[in-house]
Amino acid sequence: MEFKVKAKYVLCAVFLVIIFGVFLVNLFTPDKDFSQNENRVLAAKPEFSADALMSGSYTSDFEEYVNDQFVARDSFIAVKSMSELILGKHENGGVYFLNDRLVETFSKVDEALFSDNISAVRRFADLSDIPVMFMLIPTSQEIYKDKLAYGAPCADEKLLISCAYDEFKGNTVDILGALASCKDEYIFYRTDHHWTSLGAYYGYEALCGALGIEPVKLSDYEKNTLTNDFNGTLYSMSGVRFITPDEIDVYVPSEGVTVVRYDGIEPSYGGLYYEEYLSFKDKYKVFLGGNCGRVVVKTGREDLPKLLLLRDSYADSITPYLTNHFSEIHLLDLRYYKNSITKYAAENNIDEILIMYGLKKFSEDTNIRAFLK
Amino acid sequence: MGGLSSYTHTEVKIMVFSTTLFLYVYLPVVLFLYYITPLKWRNAVLLIANFVFYGWGEPIYITVMAASILVDYALGLMVGKYRNDKRRAKMYVAVSIVMNLGLLVFFKYTDFILMNFGMKALGISLPVGISFYTFQKMSYIIDVYRRDALSQPNIVSFATFVTLFPQLIAGPIIKYRDIDSQIAGREHTFSKFSSGICTFMVGLCKKVLLANNIGMLWDIYKAGDYASMSAFGAWLGALAFTFQIYFDFSGYSDMAIGLGRMFGFEFKINFNYPYISQNITDFWRRWHISLGSWFREYLYIPLGGNRCGRARWIFNLLVVWAATGIWHGASWNFLFWGLYYGVILVFEKLWFSKMLDKLPRLVRHIYSMIIVIVGWVLFAVEDAGACISYVGAMFGATGLLSLPSDIYYLESYLPILIVMATASTPIASKLYNKMSEKARGIFAVFAVLLGMIICTSYLVDATYNPFLYFRF
Numbered sequence: 024m025e026f027k028v029k030a031k032y033v034l035c036a037v038f039l040v041i042i043f044g045v046f047l048v049n050l051f052t053p054d055k056d057f058s059q060n061e062n063r064v065l066a067a068k069p070e071f072s073a074d075a076l077m078s079g080s081y082t083s084d085f086e087e088y089v090n091d092q093f094v095a096r097d098s099f100i101a102v103k104s105m106s107e108l109i110l111g112k113h114e115n116g117g118v119y120f121l122n123d124r125l126v127e128t129f130s131k132v133d134e135a136l137f138s139d140n141i142s143a144v145r146r147f148a149d150l151s152d153i154p155v156m157f158m159l160i161p162t163s164q165e166i167y168k169d170k171l172a173y174g175a176p177c178a179d180e181k182l183l184i185s186c187a188y189d190e191f192k193g194n195t196v197d198i199l200g201a202l203a204s205c206k207d208e209y210i211f212y213r214t215d216h217h218w219t220s221l222g223a224y225y226g227y228e229a230l231c232g233a234l235g236i237e238p239v240k241l242s243d244y245e246k247n248t249l250t251n252d253f254n255g256t257l258y259s260m261s262g263v264r265f266i267t268p269d270e271i272d273v274y275v276p277s278e279g280v281t282v283v284r285y286d287g288i289e290p291s292y293g294g295l296y297y298e299e300y301l302s303f304k305d306k307y308k309v310f311l312g313g314n315c316g317r318v319v320v321k322t323g324r325e326d327l328p329k330l331l332l333l334r335d336s337y338a339d340s341i342t343p344y345l346t347n348h349f350s351e352i353h354l355l356d357l358r359y360y361k362n363s364i365t366k367y368a369a370e371n372n373i374d375e376i377l378i379m380y381g382l383k384k385f386s387e388d389t390n391i392r393a394f395l396k
Numbered sequence: 397m398g399g400l401s402s403y404t405h406t407e408v409k410i411m412v413f414s415t416t417l418f419l420y421v422y423l424p425v426v427l428f429l430y431y432i433t434p435l436k437w438r439n440a441v442l443l444i445a446n447f448v449f450y451g452w453g454e455p456i457y458i459t460v461m462a463a464s465i466l467v468d469y470a471l472g473l474m475v476g477k478y479r480n481d482k483r484r485a486k487m488y489v490a491v492s493i494v495m496n497l498g499l500l501v502f503f504k505y506t507d508f509i510l511m512n513f514g515m516k517a518l519g520i521s522l523p524v525g526i527s528f529y530t531f532q533k534m535s536y537i538i539d540v541y542r543r544d545a546l547s548q549p550n551i552v553s554f555a556t557f558v559t560l561f562p563q564l565i566a567g568p569i570i571k572y573r574d575i576d577s578q579i580a581g582r583e584h585t586f587s588k589f590s591s592g593i594c595t596f597m598v599g600l601c602k603k604v605l606l607a608n609n610i611g612m613l614w615d616i617y618k619a620g621d622y623a624s625m626s627a628f629g630a631w632l633g634a635l636a637f638t639f640q641i642y643f644d645f646s647g648y649s650d651m652a653i654g655l656g657r658m659f660g661f662e663f664k665i666n667f668n669y670p671y672i673s674q675n676i677t678d679f680w681r682r683w684h685i686s687l688g689s690w691f692r693e694y695l696y697i698p699l700g701g702n703r704c705g706r707a708r709w710i711f712n713l714l715v716v717w718a719a720t721g722i723w724h725g726a727s728w729n730f731l732f733w734g735l736y737y738g739v740i741l742v743f744e745k746l747w748f749s750k751m752l753d754k755l756p757r758l759v760r761h762i763y764s765m766i767i768v769i770v771g772w773v774l775f776a777v778e779d780a781g782a783c784i785s786y787v788g789a790m791f792g793a794t795g796l797l798s799l800p801s802d803i804y805y806l807e808s809y810l811p812i813l814i815v816m817a818t819a820s821t822p823i824a825s826k827l828y829n830k831m832s833e834k835a836r837g838i839f840a841v842f843a844v845l846l847g848m849i850i851c852t853s854y855l856v857d858a859t860y861n862p863f864l865y866f867r868f
Contacts, residue, residue: 030837031590037841038593039427041848046424061860079453086417090859093416100860102853110609111811113804116860174804262857 048094055092059304060100060259066091104262113172118261119164121171124213125257125266126164129383130176132183136392140385141190143392144378148193151376153331153368156233158196158379159184160218160226160337163211165382166202180382187385194233201229212269215255216381217307220272220340227344234375239347244274249298253306271306275343285317286359295320295343310339316359320352328374333357333364333395335384349375357390364396410524410565411452413651414603416855422449423655430659431584439556439579442659446559450525457523461559464499468492468533469554475540476547485541492537496530508726525564527723531690532558536572538694545573553579562655566648568666568686571693575661582660589658594840596654597847602647604851606816608858611640613809618776622785628798630789631769632806638772639816642671645684671820674760675752676740676767687723691716714738724775729783733774740767 058065066087075081093099107115119126148155164171165180181199188195202210202218202225210222218226224241231238253269277294284291293312300308311318313336320342327350332338334354345352353371355364368376378395385391411418426445433441451458471492478484503526507517536557539545548554557579563570617625617633625633649666656663670682680688692701699712714735721734744752752760770787777783788794806813818824828836 030833030840031586033837033841034590034593034844035586037844038597038848039424041845042420042424043428045420045852049420077455079455082411082452086415087859089417089421090415090856093420093856096856096860099853099856102850103857106605106850106853112808114808172804172807174800174802174807176801176804262860 045094049089049092052092052094058091058096060097062259062305100262101264104264108263113175114261116260116262118257118263119171119175120261120263121167123266124163124167124211125261125263126167126171127162127216127257127260127383128176129162129164129178129180132178132386136389137183137187137386138190139392140388141187143395145191145193147364147378147395148191151365151368153373153376154194155376155378156194156196156230157188157191158198158226158230158377159187159385160379160381161199161202162216162381162383165199166206166211183382183386196226196230196233198226198229201225209270212253212255212257213266214258214269215253215307216257216383217255217337218340219269220274220343223337223340224274224344227341230341230377231348234348236348239344241274244276247273249273249296249309250301250306254304255307256305259304271301271309273309273343275346277343279323280346281321281323282311283319283321284312284315285319286315295346307336307339311342311354313339314356314359315354316356318354320346320354322346322350322352324350326350329353329372331355331364331368331371331373331376333376333378335380335388337381338379341379357388357394361394364394411449412565413648413655414600414608414851414855416852419852419855427658440552442561443552443556443559446556446561446564449561450559450564453524454521460499460523460526461529462555464495464530464533465555465558466551467495468537468558469548469551472537472540472547472554473549475537479541479543489537489541493534496534500526500530505722505726525566528564528567528569529558531569532572535569535690535694539572545576548576548579560656560661562652562659562661563663566645566652567684568649568652568663569690570663570686571690574664578661582662584660588660588662590840592654592657593844594654595657596651597844599647599650599652599654600851601847602643602650602819604854606812606819607640607642607644607647608854609812610636610809610816611644613805614640614776616805622782622789623794624796625786625789625794626796626798626802627790627792627794629796629802629805630786632802634769634773634786634790635813636809637776638671638769639813639820641772641775642667642820643816669820669822671765671768672761672822673764673768674757675749675764676737676744677749679764679768680737680741687720691720695719710742713742717741727778729774729778729780733771736771736774 054067055065056067057063066084068088069075069081069084071081075084104115108120113119114128117128119128144157148157161180161184164177168177171177184199202222205222205225208221209219210225211218221241228238249271251268251270253271255269258264258266273296275295277296280295282293282295284293295311296309297312298309300306300313305313307313311320327348329351330345330349330353332342332352332354334356338354342352342354351371353367353373355367367373380388380391411422413419422445426441430438430441430445447458450461471488474488475485478488503520503522506520511517536545536548536554540547548557557570557572557575560570614633614636617629617636620629620633622630646667653663653665664686666684666686668682668685670679673679673682696712696716699715700708701712702709704712717734717738718731719734720737721731724730724733752763755763770790773786773790774783777786785793828839831839
């Protein structure tokens with residue numbers, strides 16, 4: 024009898040302390056405005072108005088506000104992913120767990136969009152006076168396919184790339200082959216979807232082969248580890264916290280190279296590596312400073328040709344190697360740069376155009392068919 | 397996701413128990429205000445809380461509900477006053493029924509009816525809970541007419557009954573006579589409260605950890621191409637939905653019952669382990685008990701029930717099952733689903749049941765589950781052609797036995813499927829009751845603590861939205 028009495032009081036106390044406690048903590052802790060982990064601005068307290076209330080927008084904004092500002096939000100995300108792992112799931116948040124690394128899932132392909140993008144690329148190449156090369160980079164899911172659980176849905180990236188290259192009918196680079204032969208090396212980050220500087224080097228080697236130029240040997244460079252505490256995009260997406268953080272290595276020294284970023288009213292100047300980003304979460308931005316509509320890399324070697332890269336973020340880590348072979352490298356990101364590419368190439372005396380995308384991004388991007396002109 | 401109406405209409409944004417907003421803002425605030433209020437004003441506080449809950453998302457529909465409450469309040473008093481003048485009382489009952497059904501038909505079925513006559517839908521959105529509160533109000537007026545209850549002279553008490561937030565959105569449907577004495581006066585004890593907490597937590601875990609989870613598996617199969625689905629995959633998907641709907645709906649009912657207890661109310665159970673049924677008759681005594689009970693009380697019996705010729709009895713059954721089906725949603729597949737069960741029940745009652753009783757328990761169970769699982773496919777896949785395709789795939793129409801991806805999904809979800817299969821039986825409950833009181837107490841405390849942490853983590857994660865590329 025005595026214990027039964029105690030239990031019901033304890034139970035009520037525990038439950039009430041939890042709901043009141045969390046309510047009060049949420050009420051009195053200051054609001055955060057940006058989430059490093061989620062890479063987005065968190066919802067702020069909505070403005071009350073009779074209109075907003077009647078239309079339902081106040082209440083739904085309020086609910087979003089409560090969720091976004093919930094105490095220990097990041098810890099709860101980690102608890103959930105742990106729970107999913109314990110339940111035996113092989114993926115969470117669009118990321119497969121392999122023993123020692125995370126891999127972004129890539130299984131559904133919008134075939135119409137993919138086909139449109141390839142057509143856009145081919146059309147552009149046909150119409151261009153300047154030689155165009157096309158390069159698709161597979162995801163780490165393809166490289167580590169044999170480590171996935173049996174039957175795990177995954178796109179046939181080899182097939183997708185070969186179909187895309189066949190359709191393109193021009194100069195292409197076999198990145199998949201180059202990376203697959205080095206899969207036991209550290210070519211993809213464990214916690215991020217990008218390739219490492221080493222992976223980018225192998226891509227560079229293959230690219231040189233296609234361009235007919237001699238690549239600089241990796242041994243000619245000294246490896247410099249900028250950080251060993253990089254937790255990338257897959258860390259965020261998956262909520263998994265126990266994968267060893269990544270190292271970011273750089274090989275090519277930044278001497279003599281100027282990087283001009285056009286992402287504001289005034290252009291900004293820097294070197295190949297933006298080391299200020301090493302103190303934030305998204306350390307991959309150390310390469311060329313992250314996303315930008317237009318970046319121009321000047322090497323000072325005026326005798327060398329000029330390259331135009333139409334790209335996504337994979338290009339940021341391969342560009343350092345390319346500084347050996349070009350006087351200028353122009354990087355345009357079609358998500359932000361909407362002007363005519365052919366005009367830009369003509370105005371800037373471009374000698375070579377390289378269309379370089381990660382395969383997943385290429386299959387999902389809607390800007391290519393719209394703005395590749 | 398609220399109650400069943402979310403399977404049929406695109407829902408107006410409502411307050412849902414399984415959100416951080418409800419658990420950590422609404423509930424503590426309402427409990428606090430309720431318990432600091434002196435007993436005699438508690439119904440009023442609860443009424444205000446009910447309206448806040450109901451009006452969350454689209455306050456405009458409060459007007460519909462408030463107006464219909466006033467009308468039924470007045471009609472209830474009229475029926476009570478003229479109870480000796482049967483004809484007059486009957487007229488008031490009829491007015492109430494016409495109004496309530498009219499509201500329901502207007503909001504829920506108008507577009508369906510229009511589209512079937514080739515006309516354009518008006519895009520009427522469904523006020524949340526209307527399928528439940530109109531039925532509750534009709535139960536009131538009929539109970540008063542039949543003298544199973546006295547009319548309620550206190551408008552606050554009446555309105556509280558209609559709008560009780562724990563069961564407003566997704567039931568259980570409460571008959572007025574089962575609750576009228578509780579509205580007037582109810583005990584608020586620690587035993588009730590702690591028991592309510594346990595029931596609520598069970599419901600929360602069922603919804604957040606089980607239903608939402610297995611729902612992801614059903615989403616995958618539902619979105620697939622049925623013409624290239626393997627038989628094993630089709631069954632796996634159907635099984636996923638079978639579990640999802642049970643744990644979602646019974647979880648919600650558990651939360652409603654648990655919350656009710658926290659406010660001193662005792663609601664009847666709505667689910668009694670339906671997936672251990674031995675035949676379909678049994679199944680419908682265990683599934684959505686309050687709905688079956690409502691239809692039996694207020695439709696089947698008034699039609700004559702089984703106290704008439706066989707032909708009339710079959711007719712009555714089919715009418716009730718058609719109504720049950722279409723109540724779930726304004727779409728032909730729901731009507732068909734209801735009649736599917738109606739026909740099977742007729743067959744069972746007339747011929748099968750004697751034969752079934754002779755078969756081993758396991759066979760009866762498998763028979764029931766096959767019918768139930770296929771029934772859920774009829775319920776879940778609205779388009780007739782798609783539905784036929786899916787059921788066809790289940791029975792080998794595609795010629796594929798299983799695919800590697802099916803094995804992957806089975807393996808990924810196997811632990812959770814085992815947990816759900818176990819939780820569909822009374823085993824856990826029996827084991828719990830076998831424990832000593834001390835052990836039960838300790839277990840309950842830790843289970844509530846752990847349950848809150850894990851459920852909260854899933855709820856917080858549900859709005860986790862990382863951007864790979866920062867949006868300006």
